[in-house]
Amino acid sequence: MTILLPLWADYYFAALIFLLGACLGSFANVCIYRMPRGGSVVTPRSHCPHCRQTIAWYDNIPLCSFLGLRARCRHCRGQIAFQYFLVELLLAALFLVIWLKFRFDPRTPIYWLMATALVIGAFIDFEFMILPDRLTIGGMLLGPILSALAPALQGQPSAYLGFCVSVGALVLGSLALWLVATLGTLAFRKEAMGMGDVKLLGALGAFLGWKAVFFIIVGASLSGALVGVMLVLTQHKTMASKIPFGPYLALAALVWIMGGSDWWGAYTAWCSGS
């Protein structure tokens, strides 16, 4: 579907969507802090981790408050972690690039939802080495439903086909990574990968399809190995250190959404000589 907007409306939409992303980033920060600690992500209101003061709405404005307060709490002057600002900026940017690529496509809101969940999962996994079931199992349930509602997500013409293809990729993604995890555990005689990663790839398959499953396994393994080797070389980690895999799965999934699927199409077209 092509809808042409006048230029002023185009800039206006882009700015609104950047703001929307920043707001979702603010919500993501709450989830990143509370999900691994077992709290509700809706109540109570946010408070300063140093002095427990409730944060007023005007000190909780995405991006602006962090800059305005110069990264310090208004009450106790305690440091506010840069991660809060980073997550807000990251999601604002992701929302904008997804919008610029997909526009009024039915996949746009689904990719926004995925970007939010992936950023939350990546930051939690990075810090706590866990991927909450609320994200992974939630994604495994939601993927097939959204694939039926918007079959374009799976490149299918009907709700029924969208649903079936999604469930197939869910099973494929979980099985493929479960196999890698089991073989890794046998080879290294310790847990090579958590079940959280297996569930996450199942969820990503349910949203993005079977081609994405292969792209994500290869992309996440390559980038994870590259970063791992660099960390060992710079002596931040040893060969025995555990490195979370979730952030690399999330990164590879976002690369797939933003261009990987196009490259795949170009590659298969080149292989078949057309």
Ligand SMILES: [Zn+2]
């Ligand atoms: Zn404080």
